[in-house]
Amino acid sequence: MVCFSSLLPRFSPERRRVLARCAGVVLLTCQPFVAWGASLEIVDAEFGVFDASRANEIRFLPTLTVPHRVGQRYGWIIDLNTRQRSVSVREEYLLPSAVQGGEANGVLVIPMERRNQASQRQLVPQEGRIIGEWEIGPGEPPGRRHLQVFVEGALAADFEYEVK
Template sequence: MSSRATQLATGLLALLCAGIAAAATPAAKDTPPEPAPGKAESRQEAKAPSAAVEIVHAEFGTFDASAPDDLVFTPGNVVPHREGQRYGWVIELRGGKRSVAVREEYVQGAVAKPIEDPLSDSLSIPVAKRNQVSQRQLVPVDNLIFGEWAIGPKEPAGHRHLRVVIEEQAAIDFEYDVR
C-alpha cells in the first residue's frame, strides 16, 4: 500500500470517529443576534462570500473492517459482488469550512428507446439520467471526508458511475464495477 493510501486509511478512521461524534452532537442554530434596542437595523445583511472548496485528492475503493477498531481502505475500481461488502470514496479537500454539503448521485447513460421513430428521434435529445442517492453535511477531519456504502441483498452486478458534488462548487466522478 502506498504511503498516500496509508495516510488516507489512517485519516479515515479518525474521520469516522469524528463523523459519529458530530452526528451525536446537536447542531447550534445559525440565528443572528437580536439587534440592540434603539439602534437602526440594516435591511441589507452583508454576507461573506462562501469559501471555495477544492478537491486535492480523491480515491475510490473498498473498506475492510474485519479487524476490530481498524478500518482499512484499499483503492481500486472493482467492488466484489458480496452482500455486506463495504465500498466508497475518500476525498482530501482544501478550504477552511467546518462542514461541507455533499451530494452523491448515480449517473446512468441515455435510456434506450423501445421503438424507432424518426420524428421523435429528431425532437428529443438523449440526456444522461441522474439519480440522487444521498445528500448530507460532512465534517472534514485532517481535510478528509468519506462516503461509504455496502452491497445489499439482490443488488445487481455491473458498471456504476457515481458523481460526488461538494458545496455545489467541486465535483468528482468515480466509475467502478461490481463483480
C-alpha cells in the same frame, strides 16, 4: 482614495460613534461571505473498498472494482482544504436511459444519461478529509456504475466503477 479616519474630525463625537457602529455592522455582515466563498479546494479524490477484517482497523483500498458480496463496504475519500466546519455533499448516480440508441422513424436516437440523487448531507471534514460509504445490499445487481460527488454544489469527483 480618502482615508476614513481623516474624515472623523469633521464629525461630532455622537456622529463618529454612529459611523463606527455602521462600519462595524458592514464588516461583520460581509466577512462570513468572503471567507466562505473562497475557502474550499479539492485536493484529491479516490474510490475504493473498505476492509474491516482486522479488529479495530478499517483500511481503504483504492479500486474501481467492488466485489459483489452482501455487506461489502465501498465508497470514496475526498481530501480538501477548507476553513468551513461542514460542507454540503450530494451524490448522484448517472443511470443509462431506458431507450436504446438507434434509429426511429428516420431519426437518430441517442440515449441520454439521467440523474438519480442518492444522498444529500452535511459532512464535517476530519483532518481535511470527507468520506462517503455504501454497502452492497441483498438483491443488489452487479454491473457498471457511474457516481458523481458534488461538494458545495461543484463537481468534486466522478467515479465509474463495476460491482462484480
